[in-house]
Amino acid sequence: MILLLSILAGILVSAGIFLILRRSLVKIILGFALLTHAANLIIFTSGKITPGKAAFIKKGSESLSEPFADPVPQALILTAIVISFGITAFALVLFKKAYKATGSDDIDDYNTTDSIKHNI
Amino acid sequence: MDFLISLPVILPLFSAILCVFLRDYVKAQKTINFVTASLLLVISFTIGHFVYHDDIIVLNSGNWSAPFGIVLVADLFASSMLMVSNLVYFAVVFYTLNNIDKEREKLYFYPLLNTLMMGVNGAFLTGDIFNLYVWFEVMLISSFVLITIGGEKSQLEGAIKYVTLNLISSFFFLTGVGFLYGLTGTLNMADLSVQISNSEPSVLIDTVSLLFLAAFGIKSAVFPLFFWLPASYHTPPVVVSAIFAGLLTKVGVYSLIRVFTLIFTQNTSFTSDILVVIAGFTMITGVLGAAAQNDIRRILSFHIVSQIGYMIMGLGLNTALALTGSIFYILHHIIVKTNLFLVGGLVDKVKGSFALPKLGGVYKAYPFFGVLFLISALSLAGIPPLSGFWAKFTIAKAGVDISAYFIVGVALLTGILTLFSMMKIWNEAFWKEQPADCVQVIKVTKKDLVLSVLPVVLLASVTVLIGVFAGSVFEYAEKVTAGLTDSTNYINAVLRRISE
Numbered sequence: 054m055i056l057l058l059s060i061l062a063g064i065l066v067s068a069g070i071f072l073i074l075r076r077s078l079v080k081i082i083l084g085f086a087l088l089t090h091a092a093n094l095i096i097f098t099s100g101k102i103t104p105g106k107a108a109f110i111k112k113g114s115e116s117l118s119e120p121f122a123d124p125v126p127q128a129l130i131l132t133a134i135v136i137s138f139g140i141t142a143f144a145l146v147l148f149k150k151a152y153k154a155t156g157s158d159d160i161d162d163y164n165t166t167d168s169i170k171h172n173i
Numbered sequence: 174m175d176f177l178i179s180l181p182v183i184l185p186l187f188s189a190i191l192c193v194f195l196r197d198y199v200k201a202q203k204t205i206n207f208v209t210a211s212l213l214l215v216i217s218f219t220i221g222h223f224v225y226h227d228d229i230i231v232l233n234s235g236n237w238s239a240p241f242g243i244v245l246v247a248d249l250f251a252s253s254m255l256m257v258s259n260l261v262y263f264a265v266v267f268y269t270l271n272n273i274d275k276e277r278e279k280l281y282f283y284p285l286l287n288t289l290m291m292g293v294n295g296a297f298l299t300g301d302i303f304n305l306y307v308w309f310e311v312m313l314i315s316s317f318v319l320i321t322i323g324g325e326k327s328q329l330e331g332a333i334k335y336v337t338l339n340l341i342s343s344f345f346f347l348t349g350v351g352f353l354y355g356l357t358g359t360l361n362m363a364d365l366s367v368q369i370s371n372s373e374p375s376v377l378i379d380t381v382s383l384l385f386l387a388a389f390g391i392k393s394a395v396f397p398l399f400f401w402l403p404a405s406y407h408t409p410p411v412v413v414s415a416i417f418a419g420l421l422t423k424v425g426v427y428s429l430i431r432v433f434t435l436i437f438t439q440n441t442s443f444t445s446d447i448l449v450v451i452a453g454f455t456m457i458t459g460v461l462g463a464a465a466q467n468d469i470r471r472i473l474s475f476h477i478v479s480q481i482g483y484m485i486m487g488l489g490l491n492t493a494l495a496l497t498g499s500i501f502y503i504l505h506h507i508i509v510k511t512n513l514f515l516v517g518g519l520v521d522k523v524k525g526s527f528a529l530p531k532l533g534g535v536y537k538a539y540p541f542f543g544v545l546f547l548i549s550a551l552s553l554a555g556i557p558p559l560s561g562f563w564a565k566f567t568i569a570k571a572g573v574d575i576s577a578y579f580i581v582g583v584a585l586l587t588g589i590l591t592l593f594s595m596m597k598i599w600n601e602a603f604w605k606e607q608p609a610d611c612v613q614v615i616k617v618t619k620k621d622l623v624l625s626v627l628p629v630v631l632l633a634s635v636t637v638l639i640g641v642f643a644g645s646v647f648e649y650a651e652k653v654t655a656g657l658t659d660s661t662n663y664i665n666a667v668l669r670r671i672s673e
Contacts, residue, residue, distance in 0.1 A: 073341070081337055085340050085341075085344075088340075089347075091344075091348075092347040092348050095348050095351045096350070096351035098355075099351050100354055100355055101355070125354070126351075126354065129303055129351075129354070132303075132307065133306075133347055136307070136310045139314065140310070140313075140314060140317075143317060143318075144336055144340070147317070147321060147329070147332060147333065147336060148333065150321075151329040151330065154324070154326040154330075155326065155330070163330045163333055163334075164330075165330060166330045166331050166404055166408060167403075167404050169465060
């Protein structure tokens with residue numbers, strides 16, 4: 054299971070990087086979405102997986118009995134998902150506005166601010 | 174008294190919420206924002222005072238004791254950064270009173286300033302690595318909106334680069350946190366420090382440390398990851414550029430120093446070599462990039478990059494004196510850099526442009542602006558007795574002490590080229606006659622002018638004071654360094670151990 058998840062995370066990272074290196078705006082966002090999924094999977098996998106043993110205290114006992122799944126990575130992933138969701142939504146709006154302003158979704162058309170003559 | 178250190182985070186949050194509700198009452202928003210900034214200033218100096226005279230302040234949020242809950246920690250390093258940042262924030266808010274357009278004010282400009290400051294303060298104070306990630310995101314999303322608000326074409330273009338590169342950096346950071354948790358089973362920075370120093374050195378730990386180096390490297394704009402900064406920092410209004418220039422990259426440097434002095438201390442020779450090489454390239458590329466530019470804000474943006482190099486160099490040289498130099502440098506740099514942007518704003522206010530070929534004659538019309546510019550510019554270039562000289566001197570001395578002559582040479586060369594850029598701005602904007610076809614008639618009322626100049630005067634006088642009382646500031650920086658190089662105090666305070 055861990056091996057499978059690790060390979061999946063690797064595939065997601067490589068696909069994400071590939072998409073971010075493309076010149077189209079939309080592909081950058083898709084690439085970013087894949088990267089955040091990969092990051093979440095990495096946290097999930099490196100936090101050790103204990104299937105089928107949720108971290109609930111059984112009725113009648115005072116404390117958790119081993120083995121149980123570590124709840125911290127899940128909490129981290131939940132936070133990270135919320136953050137990445139918000140940021141992806143923001144990025145979508147931003148990229149759409151930029152597309153409207155420049156009329157192009159090719160990144161090569163977005164370098165006027167880098168030119169030395171800009172503003173002069 | 175512990176609750177005191179939660180205020181720099183809570184106050185801006187409440188202020189932001191209030192400002193959102195008062196969307197249509199711009200005057201009320203302004204007042205709330207100004208009051209919050211003043212309170213933050215007072216609170217941060219109170220924290221600084223207590224930490225300096227007593228001890229590290231630790232707050233367990235929700236009363237969950239470390240390492241299980243999230244802790245806020247104010248040690249000397251955090252509190253010094255807190256003081257300088259909130260001073261700069263106060264000056265910028267003061268400057269904003271008269272220098273932001275009506276449209277942006279209605280588009281939630283003030284709530285965003287507050288959330289930005291909440292993120293910055295949180296990043297300084299937190300003692301939990303995942304919490305640091307969250308504060309970074311709070312800071313980033315506020316800065317994303319601040320940089321795009323207004324929606325001009327150049328802003329959107331700059332923002333795309335800024336957003337994309339910073340998102341990648343967040344990915345590295347998050348991945349690093351995931352691996353770190355997998356390795357140690359903890360997220361508390363003090364506990365991480367203990368766990369990692371007790372474990373066998375391994376390639377995995379070095380790899381994770383490089384993930385953090387890449388993540389914070391992008392945020393602090395070091396070579397070769399700095400391209401987003403000069404592409405975007407000159408596009409928003411000057412108040413936004415000023416606060417970004419002063420604070421955002423420095424939060425990155427703060428985190429680098431924190432992580433590499435507290436957590437990854439096992440294999441320092443490995444990371445220091447990388448850091449020194451990066452520092453050299455950062456200084457040179459930044460300053461050469463600036464030399465080619467013709468716009469005040471773009472020159473200053475490239476100089477942020479080159480100055481970051483000095484701070485990284487201090488961290489990379491890895492001696493107590495070098496680290497002291499780094500800290501001195503950060504404290505001086507935050508103030509001077511923000512001030513230079515604000516002076517640029519003043520020039521734009523009276524002459525209507527940032528482009529050097531179109532400018533001229535500012536010194537003739539407003540000699541006082543010339544004085545303010547020279548104080549900050551010469552300090553940035555490192556002319557004695559201003560603050561920048563002492564910062565550069567300390568780092569150079571630390572380099573010579575361990576015979577790292579090459580990097581010291583690079584640093585000194587960068588200093589000379591910085592002076593060249595600053596003199597270029599002086600000659601073009603302040604000294605020469607303004608080209609006749611570029612003269613615009615701009616009416617500036619006296620009240621407007623005074624209100625805009627006051628915060629600049631405040632920051633310039635702090636720069637002069639740091640220069641004059643360099644001895645005391647140096648001693649303070651030495652104490653900060655002592656807390657970083659020997660982190661037992663920090664660890665004991667956070668984990669509530671009784672020190673022997």
